[in-house]
Amino acid sequence: MTQTYSNPNVRQDVWPDVARIPSAIKAKAGAPIAGTLFRAAVRRLPVSVQLPDGSQLGKGGPEMVLRDPDRFYARIANGGLIGLGESYMAGEWDAPDLAALMTVFASRVSQLIPQPLQALRGMILPQQPRRERNTEANTRNNISRHYDLSNELFAEFLDQSMSYSSALFDSLDVSSFEALEPAQHAKIDRLLDLADVGPGTRLLEIGTGWGELALRAARRGAQVYSVTLSSEQKELAEQRVAAAGFADSVRIELLDYRKVQGSFDAIVSVEMIEAVGFEFMPEYFRILSDRLAPGGAIGLQAITIGHERMLATRNSYTWVHKYIFPGGMIPSAELIAEQSALNGLTVENRMAFGQHYAQTLRLWDEQFTRNAAEVGRLGFDETFRRMWHFYLAYSRAGFAAGYLDVQQFQLRKAKGNH
Template identity: 60%
Template sequence: MTLTDPTYQGSASGPLRVPPAPAAIDAEVWPGVARPPAGAKAALAGKAAGALFRSAARRLPLRVEYPNGSVLGTGDAGAPVMTMVRPDDFDVRIGDNGLIGLGESYMAGDWEASDLAGVLEVFASSVDTLIPVPLQKLRGLYLPRAPRQERNTEQNTRDNISRHYDLSNELFATFLDATMSYSSGLFPPDAGPLPDVGWEALAAAQQAKIDRLLDKAGVGEGTRLLEIGTGWGELALRAAARGATVYTVTLSSEQQALARQRIEQAGYSGQVTVALQDYRAVEGEYDAVVSVEMIEAVGYEYWPVYFQTIDRVLAPGGKVAIQAITMPHGRMLATRNAYTWVHKYIFPGGFLPSVRAIEGVTEQHTTLRVRERRGMGDHYAATLRLWEERFLQRAGEVRALGFDEVFQRMWLFYLCYSRAGFQSGYLDVQQIVLDRREAQL
């Protein structure tokens, strides 16, 4: 195995080829990746960041291998390996941009990993101790802030959503299953151990996830359903098959086009309206509201508006079922103003809530109350692993769509970064049911 031809081991379908380090990087397309920061200030920051990184790495259960032959970490022979290719560039990037630099350095090929999710899981498990506490308190002074144009105002949100979901329906089809569901599946016990569950179980797991949400929201014959966040239409299709009338909103023109096509082909055009509309502009009254992994794109300061909108349109006796990726409340508070690699390259304007935040926002700003929730983070880890394997298996198709090696490494980093969060327990995903029932005395 070489650094330009690494493989992932252990896939049921055989070795998976990792996108090679880019031979040349277009600086106009990838300005943050093409060249590391330069200048005296960057060099000084790089030296400090490199020293901090090496100090942390010595304590971590992995192996960090340097070109000079030195190895850091407490990991044994089976531990994840992070191979430094250009350690000086790595140091400068993380010194200039912190975790943004970590992702950009991988995109540039400054380091490699035969088990990328494994390396990132070690970092995620140690997130509270990687940086000394005194420096953590100063993070607001040296970490970048989110650009104002990425705040999720009604004027900005369409562009934020488009940067991710309008990349290409064909791209998403390369790694999603036939349901085109881009959220965690819910695997049954008979699918086998979640770390080993196979691709053939994913479509059924996605439908099971949707069916549970529809059941909890009481969706059936004659239900007036609002869906916030259409995706590519699978939930609307399954709700229509139950006899519901569905109004579903998205800000992605690509998603709207494919969802409408799928709905028409299934014969449900008369029951389902797919609107290119901000959730804040929805009018009318609905018996049920369902939203799958949409709150993450709303933005911290707009959570009250999101739930107030749901509260405003929900009919008396109605129910709400949402699926939300969550993080620990303390970490949420500490990072709510941070600008991260995920913001810059994947989800501009997004932010993950905590369960406590959802409960607090709904109690303070709406008549809705959380009545039930189910955590299923291990199911998301399994879902992401399957997406990752599929994406690598179909790398040729991704390249043929016009996505270069830098993009492919970016997307792989995103999938592995996400999976590491769930495998470490740093992230969870919850199905949450809300209604207006009075508390029982």
């Protein structure tokens, strides 16, 4: 079959599904239907969709410039939201304020597709590949595909703490990137407080990041054992720990959380649970309980989604799975509470702060855009930069619309519970 390619600036060897125009029967036959559904949906929305002939759809609002409708519709027909993201990566559509546009879509996600077609989503849309299930054999590769991209890349949009999770601001009226680092420290300190971390605490951290939480725990006098599956993160985190003079207080190991042994007074895990996968949630909570000493506490930070939405989408394969986080699944607060209870853990404290994540992502995206030229010099091409901007804006929209939330949980193991 002769392949048809889209943007000649997209490298076919690196981005095959972005460079290639879908040519399967599903794409060809479905494109007119996708076009009809899309146009019908946006006519009802507070957006402004600009078409190549100069006409406009929508009730007015954040702008979407649709440069190549036929290719856009073919991608939507072929892959749903995966096609939406790939079409953006290919430059077939654009938006002056991408996050604002995506927020409108995210806030009306249940209205965009007619209910009868939503029921067929499992038959129509791609399913998660078995190679991305978070088994012990697969998880290292899944994590590496994201976190081992380049420490230098992440440094181009994260603050000095190198914290890659939601910050906790004093106020949502955030204008300066400089507000990010103290807000990240506030988030970390609250989690350490939830886990009762202090002098002499034996702390297990599941998911090291670049070491900021381990450092702040060590400054409290804790003995920290931190595990990660990212070799890049481990290397930089160890350098930061040594430079701060805490090499005797912090040990970082390249290890799957399922292989951790021993007993700990406290456990902290920040936005790592999203990489566990639905089928492995029972095992994750069993290990939390097994590793926690009686009377101990856990500080858990998790991105969450509504329970019914989680059940409906838990096996879905999305653009985020394909390009950003292979094998991931966002849990609901109900699932966390249920699995905690089944494993002898009680939820004693819970705080939701999703709008803080929207602000965190805004600051990251603005910083990434400011440093786009430097990101290019690091070897990341325009398609990657469009992908990363879409990822940050897409994620921000989820929190801004309330489709996603982020929560901190305090879990406690009873003193007599061995």
